[in-house]
Amino acid sequence: QVQLVESGGGVVQPGGSLRLSCAASGFTFTKYGMHWVRQAPGMGLEWVAYIRSDGGHKDHADSVKGRFIISRDNSKNTLYLQMNSLRAEDTALYYCAKEDKDYGDYFAFSSWGQGTLVTVSS
């Protein structure tokens, strides 16, 4: 079965950096696009970033563009999110999510990890 395990969250000061990881198993990682989706405390869901199965195409939400970078290592079945210049409004639970179908940009999230909490505070 699909398993996605996020790590790397924590407390960071405004302006700081963090790198999130998502270890994937139970499916052929190299076939699927992957996403990061976040949820601020008590709030709804916000898409953050997407990377195509081969890493050849990336897309980021305007709210994080220029500060966050999504990447993947297909040899390690791992997804990453490098987060720089963090702001208080980036405080959220960050989920990695798997695309619903293989080899395409469908933007439907069929499986989710349990999330990793990022808190930006001085």
Added chain:
Amino acid sequence: DIQMTQSPSSLSASVGDRVTITCRASQSISTYLNWYQQKPGKAPKFLISAASSLQSGVPSRFSGSGSGTDFTLTISSLQPEDFAAYYCQQSYSSPPTFGQGTKVEIK
């Protein structure tokens, strides 16, 4: 960006009730509409894709309909395990966007 608006934001219902949640898109999205269920402290769960395709393992009391700009999620007979938040999401164009959520609570 395409705006997704759900109604109501919350509702109270009893076990056995029929529940309908509405989702409206700010422009036509054909049937590129997905639904998720989220229970407190848990990750979202993928319920329905392409407006009406039930995901494997999702009970048949859940159904989705609609196209263009107006969509509905219906629970035909609410069960105790259905009390949760529900989100619609458009996959028509990037950025993918979610509705603000509908919280289904016990009456």
